[in-house]
Amino acid sequence: GSDEQPTTADGRKQVTLTLNWVPYGEHAPFYYGLKKGYYEAEGIELEIKPGGGSGKTIQAVAQQQTDFGWADTPPMLKAIATGMKVKSVGVFLQKGPTSIEFLADKGISKPADLKGKTVGGTPGDAIYATFPAWLKANGLAETDVKVVNLDAAGKVAALAEGRVDAIQGFFHDQAPTIEAKTGKKVDYLLYADWGMNMLGTGIVVNDATLSKDPDLVKAFVRATQKSWADAAKDIPGATDAMAELAENEPAKDVLVKQLTLAVPLLDVAPGAAPGVNPPTKWTETIDLMSRYADLKDAGGPEKYWDSGYTNQG
Amino acid sequence: MTSTTTGTAVDLTNLTVRFQSKRSRTTAVQDVTLRAEPGEFVTIVGPSGCGKSTLLKVVAGLVRPTAGTVSLLGQAVTRPQREIGFVFQRAALLEWRGARRNILLQAEMRGLDRKLAARRADELIELTGLTGFEQALPHELSGGMQQRVALCRALLHQPRVLLMDEPFGALDALTREQLNTELNRIWRETGTTILLVTHSIAEAVFLGTRVEVMSPRPGRIVRTLPVDLPAERGYAQVMSDPRFDRLATEIRELLGAGANH
Amino acid sequence: MTSTTTGTAVDLTNLTVRFQSKRSRTTAVQDVTLRAEPGEFVTIVGPSGCGKSTLLKVVAGLVRPTAGTVSLLGQAVTRPQREIGFVFQRAALLEWRGARRNILLQAEMRGLDRKLAARRADELIELTGLTGFEQALPHELSGGMQQRVALCRALLHQPRVLLMDEPFGALDALTREQLNTELNRIWRETGTTILLVTHSIAEAVFLGTRVEVMSPRPGRIVRTLPVDLPAERGYAQVMSDPRFDRLATEIRELLGAGANH
Amino acid sequence: MSDRTIDDGVDLAAPITAAPPAGSPDADATGPRTPPDQLGPPARRGLGNRLARLAEAIWRPALLLAALVSVWWFVAAREYVPNYLVPTPGQVWTTMVDQWSFLLRNTYVTLYETVIGFVLAALLGLGTAILIAYSPTMEKAIYPIVLFAQVIPKIAIAPLLVVWFGVGFTPKIVLAVLIAFFPVVISGVAGLRSTDPELIDLAATMGAGPWKTFRRIRFPNALPHLMSGLKVAVTLAVVGAVVGEFVGADEGLGYVLLLANGNLDAALLFADLFLMSLIGIVLFVVVEVAEALLIPWHASRRSGVPLTTS
């Protein structure tokens, strides 16, 4: 976060990327890019740091404690609304991984089946805030489902232990983990499949970095787009790279499952590269957030997103 | 007060007590044999540090002797004794209790009748001149007043055996005389067995039926002097008795001192 | 030792001290006027609780009088005084220090020369018969030994004014005599002004150039008795002096006591 | 000994603010510790005087508070720190006023959990301290468990507690107890052990059993120590309750904190923190008042200046 981007001996720029969470399968493409030298080719010496939730990652970017952040979109909208000087330069998971997860033997296959059930959620996050709206969109009343407040770690244990019938979360991260640990099959209902799509994780940058070193941002996004595009085609290679380069990542089979579930979420338009967003998706997300999650003075996508850094194709 | 064991009230045989501290070993008491029959009043004099306090604590079961046997009221002493009243050398008052409540501690600990104990406490307060200071906390009392509170506490339950470690040391001549006379009366009326340590030779003779004189550390008993004075004694009368003078002089000589305080 | 103020060593004029505790008010000292010239040895006797300790603390600047003026070595006392040595009624030892280090506290606090202080401490230990107990912690010492440690501590720095509150109360006759004689010698050799509280009438007369007799609480001075004995005194000699007997008897009568301890 | 003579014009019914503390250098430097007996005119000893002394007692903390708020206001208003991190006092005030019933309700919940947790921790802690102080066998057996329970970060085991105890009051109270327990044990053991051996001897010659010796000697003697532990414990109990609410709750100040964090609502966050602190401070002062009532005899209190914030 200093004024001059530090460089290595051979002139490459030292750059940090803070993830949204501790490493899981969704992050494999970054390691793949590292391994394949995509970042190096752009003159970037990349260091990947684990995160502790999208909110914290966005804050670290806002404070210039890290150069790039990998973070979820709804909290980023909130952060910008409260005054943080950050922007998205491209959301990669355009189909939100937001979902309701439950053990397969619960016999739930559509939102209506949640009637009378208890659902664990974490107050303060976007899934929690939009849950009533999602229920409504699927013909249920807010009172049809009992929401139990739990923190991130508590949610998973509570689900596995049957203390709640379902939990709110990111299916592509949690479901494979729970299955691997408990041996119980986990199923899920995606918000996006049931009438409510919000953008997922993408790259967040500080406004200062954008104005100071746009070329670096462009180079980083380019390398990331390439990494994702190639990793999507080489899932075993990507997870291998991650297993090699990351520390304390989940077990190999879990990684593979997580990445396999993540790739379809890229939701790339035909011919487009990963990370290229149609403005309509932004408007939809902003609209949903301002209606249900108390996003004030929402404004248009340009307030949150700068499309000028992605390589369209 | 409860059990009615007969036999010797206090019986110390070949008692030796050694203390071990980090660097040194001290023999406080060496081979002491001392017996007190029920109703006897034994006074103990001896140089500072010769083991007098230790001796009393052994009798009370608070210090286990290194060698020798101890028995109290006919029973071997293996644990702290409760048939006694103990006046410690320091007043050992509870700093959070007023004078009267410090005295009544004795009754509370023993579960004595409250009303009776309160009455007796008030009598003792009156007797020792503490009236007006019933509520005063220890730090608000003078040294002599603290000592008197401790005295009252030890007398409250009319114990069968009284162990007193310089109970009048911090008192002026008059108060001392008055309390000596009172103690003499109490002893005669109740038949309590008393072991009393004192530095005042006059007091030792005035009070005791027998005076035990100890040597410097390691403390042994160098002489046992029976006091052949009548049980009921008045100060003026005793002081002018030639037997008193003889005894006092003998003790003084045994202790190596010349003057008469 | 440092400043050379002249005039009266201790000067109390119309001194009154009242204590206020939660429930009651006690007048400890009432309208006391007392003067000590440099080199005087004033002994104070009086009934328990009459305000003797309070008086000494006023002189030391530890208790502010309710009325009256106090000055020490010609200067008004408005704060704790350091030109003094104080023997408290309780030994007031630091429980974490051995006997010798308790004595040396005086030197450390005053920043005296270490070597010199250590030598003097050893002399005093020898003098008071504490040899062999230099390292013993207070709880490993007998009552009298603790008192002797406190005494050594007050003598260590050879103060210009010594305030002693029953410094020999817990000592046996012989030790007391010896230390009395030593104190007499020290006083003669150093010219220290001494105020000493005691319950022993013999000690008051033997040591003092003047005996102040106090009344029961509220303490007033009822009589000032000059002691017309030579400065250098031996115990045997003084005891057999008729002037001693006369004085002792007079004090005894003033205190209302009959016997001679 | 020589502590108190009659103070100059001091209201005798309220002796706790009488003199400077015994032996504090402040006092040492200026004169003997005990002021002269010159009773002021009766007028000064009534209501007016009480008010004057109240003012005297609180003007310093009040000034300090004012200074802190000014600095805060200055920093926030000038945006030296961005408002999404540190809101202005005005924003916090508005939030408090607007949402007072919501905040009050949640404050009540946390207060309730804290108080229950603290009381249980005090009782359990004292009980454990007694076992440890009295029996070397128990000490060797219990101490490791107690220590282990203390050093495990509570936030790490909170999810397990939810699994075991559900999401009601229980896990919050359990956490408050777990977190507040240790200082009580440590100070209780230290206090019970520090009894003058001669007083124990005294009790023994009175034939007092362990219970009576405890009740009348060891326990009162341990109180000054114990109160230190309780003061630490009561502030920790608040933390325990809040951490419990982080993990699984739909009410309480910890839950409000999560909401505020999630919505990046700094004003609500600060209002919430303010209320948490307030609970802690109020309970701490309650313990201090209890201390002043329970151990007025102790040297630390004799001085007359109580260890309070007011």
Add this chain to the structure above:
Amino acid sequence: MSDRTIDDGVDLAAPITAAPPAGSPDADATGPRTPPDQLGPPARRGLGNRLARLAEAIWRPALLLAALVSVWWFVAAREYVPNYLVPTPGQVWTTMVDQWSFLLRNTYVTLYETVIGFVLAALLGLGTAILIAYSPTMEKAIYPIVLFAQVIPKIAIAPLLVVWFGVGFTPKIVLAVLIAFFPVVISGVAGLRSTDPELIDLAATMGAGPWKTFRRIRFPNALPHLMSGLKVAVTLAVVGAVVGEFVGADEGLGYVLLLANGNLDAALLFADLFLMSLIGIVLFVVVEVAEALLIPWHASRRSGVPLTTS
């Protein structure tokens, strides 16, 4: 007074395990407190005896530990609690062995932060306690700040600390200090205030200034109290460091905890908790040993049985 006579066959060089504690009812119930002077044969006083006493000292905690592990193993192996919540001892052991260098590195980081934080907290806490105990003015000014700093949940202000101090060691150490500070202050104040007024009088007549009175009288007198506070503080410092690592770190046991939680890796979680506890216990024992060396004279220690876990 009457504490120690020569113990039966006890190695005199190591008096700390000599007799049952003075006045403990255990001892009261069985006889006078001080055992007789019958020195055992010299053989018993050498190495063999030392070992025997070591064994005597640790068999109870060892047994307890064994029992705990057995229960744990039984519960986990039989899956009374699912393994993803409570792993078997074997799984934890395997994790420890497999990842020992990773765990060691992170343990070192947390240990480092904890120790620095604790030492700073002890120094600052003592300094603050001195100011408060000595000056009523300071007390009124400082106490509210200290109290306020204590009652604010640290986990809530941790993000602010990261903003202000970055993501290095600083915020973790600051958190450890903030969390460990309060018990030191409270116990320091209580200890400094509990000095016998007569000893203060004594110092005053020796012309000792505040510093000498502090160093030679008030401080040693406060030590028993203070050590209680330090024992609580050292265990809290671990918590502070770990909480700091939760918020923003890529190393340390707190970070490993996040990793383990994120991956539902119960074996790693337990190994991590074990190491955290170990740090706390080791540091606690260090403070206890310091206590035994610093205040052997205190009534609570005279008894001979130190307040340790071994």
